[in-house]
Amino acid sequence: MIIFDFDQTLVDTSYVESLRAVRDWKGVMRKAAELPVYQGVGELLSALHQNGHRLAIVTKSPDMVPRWFIKQYGWPVDIVVGYHDVRNRKPHPEGLLLAMTKGGAVASDTFHVGDQVQDTEAARAAGVVAIGVTWGLGDDGELRASAPDEIFNTVGELKTYFGS
Template identity: 65%
Template sequence: MIIFDFDQTLVDTSSVEHLRAARNWKAVMAQASKLPVYDGISDLLQELHKAGNTMAIVTKSPDMVPKTFIKAHGWPIDIVIGYHHVKNRKPHPEGLLLAMSKAGARPEETYHVGDQPQDTEASRGAKVVALGSAWGCNDASELKDSKPDAMFSSVDELRRYFKAELALK
């Protein structure tokens, strides 16, 4: 199983960060169609799906935001855990554990891709492989300092990692 963070991992949401911080989700949704998906993400998700991997998104946003992108881009992601699905948000591992439970996945076969130290901490709490996605970070030093199991500066680097780890074609 592969669990992705959403903001700054799959989609560049930096232009609406002030709206997210204010919890103005209506305004975020009004801008959603203008938010760019990082180069290579859609292809990577399709490749991972074709190789038989279950994928999920666990985000501190409401699930309506990533579900908009899943629908618009045809992403093969069935499990979306938003902030209202859990009592404890990241860095607590509750969201990751819930996604794994829904998928019937074990920690030793689960990867979590995220751009913040809280993602690494949540991965550790859930006992899954922590993968740092630095391509959306202005300053990746805090992510690096959180010591993820591996860290990537591009989606293509992550693709090569999964190709080696999961035998992607």
């Protein structure tokens, strides 16, 4: 299973960060169509799915945000765990563990892809491979310092890593 973070990993949500900070989710949804998907993300998700990987998104946003993108772009994502699905948010591993349970996955065969220190910490706590991605970051120093198992600067590099 491959579990993705959503914000700044699949979609550039920096434009609505002020709305996210005050939990104005209706405002975020009004702007959803304006938020750019990172180049190559759709192709990556399709290739991973075609190669037999089960895909999930675990996000600190409500699940309606990534579900809109899944529907809009036809992403083959099976499982979404959002803000309201867990009591403990990243860096706690609860969201990752819930996604793995829903997907019938085991930690030894699971990867988590994210852009923040909290993603690395959640992956470590869940016992899964921590993959850091920098394409949504201005400064990747903190992410690099968190020492994910792998780190990639482009969607293409991540795609190559998974052999897709």
